[in-house]
Amino acid sequence: MTTPDRLVAWVAADIVALTLRDGVLQVALVKRKAPAARGQWALPGGFLLEEESAEQAAARELAEEVGLGIGAVRLEQLGTYSAPKRDLEHSRRVISVAYLALAANLPETVAGTDAGEASWVPVEQAATRRLAFDHQTILTDGVERARAKLEYSTLATSFLDSEFTISELRAVYEAVWGVRLDPANFHRKVSGTPGFIEPTGEMRRGRGRPAALFTAGSAQSLNPPLTR
Amino acid sequence: MTTPDRLVAWVAADIVALTLRDGVLQVALVKRKAPAARGQWALPGGFLLEEESAEQAAARELAEEVGLGIGAVRLEQLGTYSAPKRDLEHSRRVISVAYLALAANLPETVAGTDAGEASWVPVEQAATRRLAFDHQTILTDGVERARAKLEYSTLATSFLDSEFTISELRAVYEAVWGVRLDPANFHRKVSGTPGFIEPTGEMRRGRGRPAALFTAGSAQSLNPPLTR
C-alpha cells in the first residue's frame, strides 16, 4: 500500500568536473541535446539507471559526455539538490546528487550520445553564463568545496599527472585559490609533510634550475593544513 | 518518452540527531512501526512528500518522530546513500538523503505516528546495535562529521542552551571528541576568538567560583580552528 502523496522521483547524478588548463581553473560543460532545457549549457550528468548507484552513474556520465575514463578521476559527493522547483522541464520531479571530480590533463572533450557538445570553460566565465536548472548553484558549491579541500587534503595532486614538480603543485593552489604563494615557504611546507609527495629521483629541466620530480604520496589529509 | 531503464525511486530523508545527556553523546533512534524493517531500530526519517524538499522532510520527520520543533535544531546535509541494495524491504528502490542535527536540551522523545518508540541512545551503545538498512553507516558518518565540524565551526554551541558557561562548552568538545581539554587553554582560546561567544554579563553559581555566562556569537567558522 503506497501512501498517496509520497514523492516518486527520477534521480540524476551531475558532476562538477574541474581541471587546470594554461594555469586557469576550468569546468566541463555540455550543451544539452535532450528535450529538457535543450540548447542550454549545463553540467555533465544524467539519470540513474536501475541497479546503479549515484556514484556509478556519475562515473558513467563523465565517461560518456566528457570522455574521462572511469578511474581517471576522483569522485567526491558534493551534496543533493532537491528543491521542488529546481527542474520544471521534466514530467516528474528530479532530484540531483552532485559530485566533484578533479582531473589532470584533460583528454579533449568528446561529444557523446547524451550531450551535444562538451567543452572546458574557465570557471570565471562559467559563473557569468546562465546554466540550466540550478547548475549555477551546484557549480559554485563545487568550486568552493574544491578550494576548501585543498587546505586539509592531498587532493591537489589529482589535478596533476603522475609525476610533477613542486612548482606545478604550487600552480594548482595558486589557480584554485586565486592567490600567489611564496615559493620558498611552499616548498618547505609540502616537502616537509610526510606522505604528501614522494621524490622519484628524476629531474625536469626547463628555463632555470632543473626541478626534482615527485609523485603523490599515500597521505589523504594534511596535518597541519595549508592556509589560504 | 521515458527511457525504459531509468530509475524511478522513493526518496527518504533520514536524520542523525545528536545531543548531550549527562555528558554523554547520544543519538535519537526509533523502533520501526512501518511494515519495512518493522521492529528494528533505525534513524528517524521518512519519505519526501510531493512539493517537499529533502530538508523540509527532515525537519518534519524530526518534529513528528522525536518531538524536536522545527527551528529548534540546525540541519546540515550529510550525504546521500544510493546503493541499489541498501534497502530491499520496499517495493521500489529508496535513496536516502541524510542530515545531521545537533540539539540542545532534548525535550523527552515523543512517540509519533510513524515511529513506534523514539529514544536517545548513547552513540557508543548504538554502534553495537544492528540498525535497519544502512543506518549504521549513516550514523558513523554523522558522528564523524560532527567531530570534524567542531574543529573549524561554531557548531558546538548548538548543543547548548542559549546561555552557557565556558565549562559547558568545553564539556561538549570533550564528550564529542572523547578527550580531555585543558580548562585554562580552552578558556583563552574560545574567549579570544571574535564572534564565537559573547558575554551576557550574568554569572552562574555552582560548586566553585561562579562562571560567566555567554551566548553564541555571530561567527560561523573558527579561524584558526580548534585542534582535536
Added chain:
DNA sequence: AGAATAGTGTCTCTGAGACAATATCAA
C-alpha cells in the same frame, strides 16, 4: 654574464600546550 627558476637559511611573530598561580564561591 645575465636571466630564470629551484631550493636553503634565518629571523620574527603567532598560537598551542604545559602548568603554576590567583580568584571566588559553597560547605
Added chain:
DNA sequence: TTGATATTGTCTCAGAGACACTATTCT
C-alpha cells in the same frame, strides 16, 4: 578553612610568513 571550579600568567615549542641568499640551468 578546605575543596571546588573559574580565570589569568608565564614559559616553551612548532609552524607560518617575509625575505635574503645560494644553486643550477639556458641563452
